[in-house]
């Protein structure tokens with residue numbers, strides 16, 4: 001696959017430090033083999049996340065200077081709200097400081113002890129907010145998502161049959177919320193089709209269940225729909241975005257991804273009249289947790305640059321380049337038979353660590369093993385999306401076994417070049433060659449009760 005050239009040129013650069021293998025061995029040990037604990041200075045290529053690590057455009061930086069810092073009713077607030085209302089066709093838009101803030105504001109209004117929430121797949125913080133609200137989270141992703149070598153399109157989809165069975169099993173009145181995560185991050189940035197979103201919406205209507213869209217990577221999802229869903233190939237990206245959002249009652253969005261900013265989030269309500277009571281409570285929670293409703297934890301300048309970033313993320317040349325980077329890296333791996341969640345998704349390449357280390361069991365965390373090796377090999381920081389991230393059962397406290405053991409190379413937007421992608425592939429190839437000599441994984445020596453992967457300490461076995 002040919003590299004899709006950047007539809008931009010570089011105006012400002014940031015120096016990155018080169019490290020030696022010896023320095024990295026010391027740093028990772030000091031970080032208790034948890035890559036979240038590394039200093040970014042000790043990372044040559046930082047693929048820990050695509051969240052808040054994006055490069056803003058000159059127009060966004062100009063917006064930073066224009067930001068209106070008024071406490072009430074700033075012009076940047078109105079600019080953001082009007083952009084989002086128009087883009088998503090929603091009546092009410094609430095800025096918040098990031099995605100999990102939107103979850104914290106909304107989820108307790110819909111969930112409580114004894115209730116369940118069902119998703120194609122919950123992201124880790126989203127699952128945590130379901131549990132913090134007292135409820136339990138259920139994933140119903142399509143079966144093919146669990147086979148990294150199955151190249152079916154739209155592997156992020158909800159299994160609608162499983163969804164309906166889960167609703168009937170728990171009773172519709174016990175299901176407080178259905179969440180459609182687009183793209184499906186935990187399954188590998190896999191897209192969700194319009195057809196699937198509409199089918200899920202129909203089921204939610206049938207059983208009177210609230211449908212929330214977790215819209216962190218909505219622009220990338222729209223791109224895949226245009227490319228791969230026959231019925232929408234002649235629609236514009238903007239039209240597709242509106243069709244996607246039409247299926248939800250509300251959306252929560254981490255704008256740190258497809259908002260192409262470093263901080264920000266949104267919460268949207270489609271129908272102001274139908275949900276007037278809910279909006280009232282959203283405002284109250286926002287004021288308590290985030291700040292007054294006209295800034296929601298953001299500076300005026302953050303809102304201004306987000307309004308601009310939301311538009312830039314929907315440009316087709318940008319999206320061609322963006323998804324093109326994933327395809328380029330994936331094609332280098334295809335050449336040497338390194339397995340990953342395929343076809344490649346929108347925001348990263350998720351390496352199948354189970355395939356690379358078949359001899360390392362889930363409770364020794366193969367995804368974390370590969371993440372540590374990538375750091376040692378080339379100073380590349382990635383993260384585990386597998387059993388290490390999934391954690392323990394909230395009731396029995398037993399280690400859960402994830403459906404897959406991925407190491408995620410999340411690619412920040414507009415940050416790294418073709419040469420950086422080549423280095424990633426070379427490092428993976430070197431590790432693949434010595435994979436059999438890495439005999440054992442890691443054990444956890446300390447962990448907090450919730451979202452443990454961010455903070456836990458590990459030791460090699």
Ligand code: F0G
Nearest residue numbers: 049051098099100123125185214216254
């Ligand atoms: N939903 C999805 C699908 C996400 O991927 C994330 C964050 C969130 C919600 C929470 O948003 O971080 O702004 O509070 N994902 C990041 C990641 C952290 O690395 O995938 P947040």
